[in-house]
Every structure is written in structure tokens, then in C-alpha cells.
Amino acid sequence: MSLSDRVGPGVGRAEPQLLRDDLVRQLEERLGEEQIKGRLPTLVAGIVRNGTIVWRGARGSTASGGGGSPTTATQYRIGSITKTFVAVSVLRLRDEGALDLSDAVGEHISELAELPVTVGQLLSHTSGLRAETPGPWWERTPGVPFRELVSSSLRRDDLLWRPGRRFHYSNPGYAVLGELVARVRSAPLGDVVRNELLEPLGMRRTTLRPEPPYVRGLAVHPHADLVMDEPEHDALAMAPAGQLWSTIEDLARWSDVLAGGRPEVLSPRSVAEMAEPIALMDMPGQPWSGAYGLGLQVWNQGGARRYGHSGAMPGYWAMVLVDEATKDVVVALANSTYRGFRPGFFAEMLSLVASQQPREKSPFQPSPAGANERALQIVGTWYWGPVEYRLNLRQDGRLELGGVPDGRDCTFRPRDDGSYVGESGYFDGERLTPCRRSDGSLTHLDIASFVFTRKPYDRAADIPGGVDEKGWHAE
Numbered sequence: 001m002s003l004s005d006r007v008g009p010g011v012g013r014a015e016p017q018l019l020r021d022d023l024v025r026q027l028e029e030r031l032g033e034e035q036i037k038g039r040l041p042t043l044v045a046g047i048v049r050n051g052t053i054v055w056r057g058a059r060g061s062t063a064s065g066g067g068g069s070p071t072t073a074t075q076y077r078i079g080s081i082t083k084t085f086v087a088v089s090v091l092r093l094r095d096e097g098a099l100d101l102s103d104a105v106g107e108h109i110s111e112l113a114e115l116p117v118t119v120g121q122l123l124s125h126t127s128g129l130r131a132e133t134p135g136p137w138w139e140r141t142p143g144v145p146f147r148e149l150v151s152s153s154l155r156r157d158d159l160l161w162r163p164g165r166r167f168h169y170s171n172p173g174y175a176v177l178g179e180l181v182a183r184v185r186s187a188p189l190g191d192v193v194r195n196e197l198l199e200p201l202g203m204r205r206t207t208l209r210p211e212p213p214y215v216r217g218l219a220v221h222p223h224a225d226l227v228m229d230e231p232e233h234d235a236l237a238m239a240p241a242g243q244l245w246s247t248i249e250d251l252a253r254w255s256d257v258l259a260g261g262r263p264e265v266l267s268p269r270s271v272a273e274m275a276e277p278i279a280l281m282d283m284p285g286q287p288w289s290g291a292y293g294l295g296l297q298v299w300n301q302g303g304a305r306r307y308g309h310s311g312a313m314p315g316y317w318a319m320v321l322v323d324e325a326t327k328d329v330v331v332a333l334a335n336s337t338y339r340g341f342r343p344g345f346f347a348e349m350l351s352l353v354a355s356q357q358p359r360e361k362s363p364f365q366p367s368p369a370g371a372n373e374r375a376l377q378i379v380g381t382w383y384w385g386p387v388e389y390r391l392n393l394r395q396d397g398r399l400e401l402g403g404v405p406d407g408r409d410c411t412f413r414p415r416d417d418g419s420y421v422g423e424s425g426y427f428d429g430e431r432l433t434p435c436r437r438s439d440g441s442l443t444h445l446d447i448a449s450f451v452f453t454r455k456p457y458d459r460a461a462d463i464p465g466g467v468d469e470k471g472w473h474a475e
Helices: 021-038 079-096 119-123 147-151 171-185 191-200 248-258 268-274 342-354 373-378
Strands: 041-050 051-060 218-220 227-229 291-292 296-299 304-313 316-323 329-334 382-386 385-394 399-404 412-414 420-424 431-436 442-447 451-453
Touching: 021 041, 021 342, 021 385, 041 248, 041 342, 079 119, 079 171, 079 191, 079 248, 079 268, 079 316, 119 171, 119 412, 171 248, 171 442, 218 420, 227 304, 227 316, 248 304, 248 329, 304 342, 316 342, 329 342, 342 412, 342 431, 373 385, 382 431
Parallel strands: none
Antiparallel strands: 041 051, 041 329, 218 227, 291 296, 296 304, 304 316, 316 329, 382 385, 382 451, 385 399, 399 412, 412 420, 420 431, 431 442, 442 451
16 A cells, blocks of 8 residues: 555645655554554544644444445544534634623523533533433433423532532533523524534534444444444434534544634634643542543643543544644544543554654744834843743744743733733733833833842842842852
């Protein structure tokens, strides 16, 4: 098989950047091992850059797909990856001013007026609602309308935890968010997702119900090489928790949204907010390596921040994982009930690509914007007490504060009044104000009440608590 056969067609706006033959071989070997060890009937996976599949691999043979290996256009059910589409729809409404994440959900859904839960808590699974619906296993039985879900699962007495107290994954919570989008948009959620997300992105193979070619959902016998077909149905009110079907080609397009590359769909700032860890996924005996943001799972994998979402439904398993630093993405689909890829598989694939074929770095070039004299006045070395920091000016006009050798590092964006506001780290959201004398010369920086001076404890600045009259001296 040639390299061109192994790599799927470009599905994004950029031209494919094909991976080297030796790297392709390693990726294919890992994929083959994963299929055998996981006893997965079929699987398909891809590496994505800028919404474009630069490598894809497949194993196994499909039946409804014509009997061959799955392709970039073969549908699988993507389960809870559906929640990312719901979350983006909610954030779009927030960005338009139609709602606020601190709104009580009852402000938008009258039947839930007594439920003390906010939109943001539903997005982050901190609402306190139960994990599943009572009664029949909703993932394998016909769905119920929203009014029945309200009476069975969404009353105040159904809360398991005080809202905001802790992370507790809630599928009914995302059913509520789907209904919220439908109410505010005055249209069914499926129509909203199709019109606002799928069609603009060219995701023509992402649907609410399966459309050929697709793979059958299978359960694999745990002690024999046998399989059993799993049922498929319309989940109705619970559809926002895991209804969608898709392909790795469409998920590659979707990953570009989650990587912040499609600002016309959702701004990079809102995407970054989605990927901020809000609630730890606390597992007894396990390290705190996972968290949940606003519709996205977040992982710290050996110091590398990655985010996305997994999806599991009877017969299927799926993953979209974005590396926060490189924006490389791995997408994967398999047809086996709750038996998917090893958790470490995706980290291995991303690390392998990043180490052996990293993205090309942009060469240094002077800023096209020219000099910003007032900003240049405040860059350089500063001291917080006796601790040295450096403040640098980026080409986009932002300031970067870094400790030497380390400290409360942060990036600040400029404001119209001459101050700056923090965008990361300890000073995220806090104000940096250059303080000046009457002649305009700088005396110090005020960062969230901390005084940064040009010399350690500079007497010329107003140091809170004063400076010892003896000054610096030997003991």
C-alpha cells in the first residue's frame, strides 16, 4: 500500500501535510496492535492538522459498509462527543447575549423553575444531577419525550449533590442543555446543529441516525471470539447526550473548531474557555490527571495539556483529542460496546507525531505593527520585592511576564485606558497598571496590588509597608 493510499484526502482548508514513511509505519503498527489487543471488530483513526487528515489507518472488515475496511466516510456512532456540539451551541448563544452561564436553567425552561442549577453547572457536570435516568437502560431502549424526563429525573428532589459542589457526570444534564438550545432558538436541536454547525463546516456525513455506509454496533464476548449486534434507536430527550453518528473525515473538520481554528463558528477565546479545567475527575487511588471544562474533558498527560471528548454507546467507542500546545488532533472510532482504545494510546500517537514530525515553526521577523512607544517604556527587567521578572512585548501587542528562573508567569492584553488585563496564570483576569509621575515617567507597575519596581525594593516607589531605612546591608 502506498503512502497516498494510507493517507485520507484533505478535508479542511489547508493542503495535506503528509507524514514521513517511517512515521506512518510506526503509527500503523500501533493501530494494528491496538485492534488485536482490544479485540475490536473494526477501527479507524486519523491524525489531523488544521482540520486536515494527514494520516489515517483502518483495521477490520465492515458488513454494512460493503465488507471492506472502514474509510474516512464510514459512519460510527460517536456517543458523548455529541455533547461537544451541544456545548458549542450553548456557548454561541452566550456569545450572542441570548443567555449567561450563570443563569438558572429555569429562566429558560419553565418546567425546571424549581431546579437550582445554572447553565454553567450543567455544562461542567457540577449540577448535582444524577448520572443516568431511572428505570430502563436509556442507551438500549426507545427514548422518552422531555416532559417524561422532567418528571423522572429533573426535579429538585432528584439532585444527588449540592449544585457546584463536585464533578458528577450527568447525561440527563446534557438532555436539559439540548432542550435549552431548542427553546432559545425556537427550533429542534437537530435543526440547530445541522444549520449552524454541520452545514457551514461541510460535515455532510454527521447525522442523528445512521446512513450507509456505517458499521454495525457490536458487543464482543469477553471470553470467546464471538459478537452480538447491539440495538439502535432514537433517544428523543436524551439525544443530546449521545445521539450523533459521524466519520473521521467529519470529526477532523469538527476538531478544527475545538482547536480554535474556526472563529466564524466559535471564537478561540470561547474555545479556550471550554477547555479550562473546572471540576476534577477525582478517582480514589488515582492521580488528579483529568478534569472537565465546559463540554470538554481535559487531561494532564505527563505535563502535556490535552482536551476533547470520548464517546461510548452500546456497540461503539469514539475519541477526539486535541493537544493544547501543538493543536495536533487524533480522532478514532471503533465498534465495540464499552471496549475501546487504551487510555494511553492517544497520548502515544500525539507524542509520536510531535517528536518525529513537529509542525514547522514560524521564522523570526520584526513586528509588522512597528514600535509601540508606551509599551516599550514598560518592558524589561522588574522586581517584585527581591525577585527578578522580565516583561516582554509580543507582536500582537500583548505583554509576557516571566520570572527568573520562575515565578507568577502571565500574559496580559492591552486595554484602551493604558492598563493591561491578565490572560493566564496567577494573574489571569487581574489588572496590570503602569504607575507614572506627573511628568509621565514610570515609578512602578501595580499588578493586582503587587508593586513591581526597576530595582529591588526601589525607594523611589511607594512600597507597601515601606523600606527599611538601613536599606540593603551585610549581616
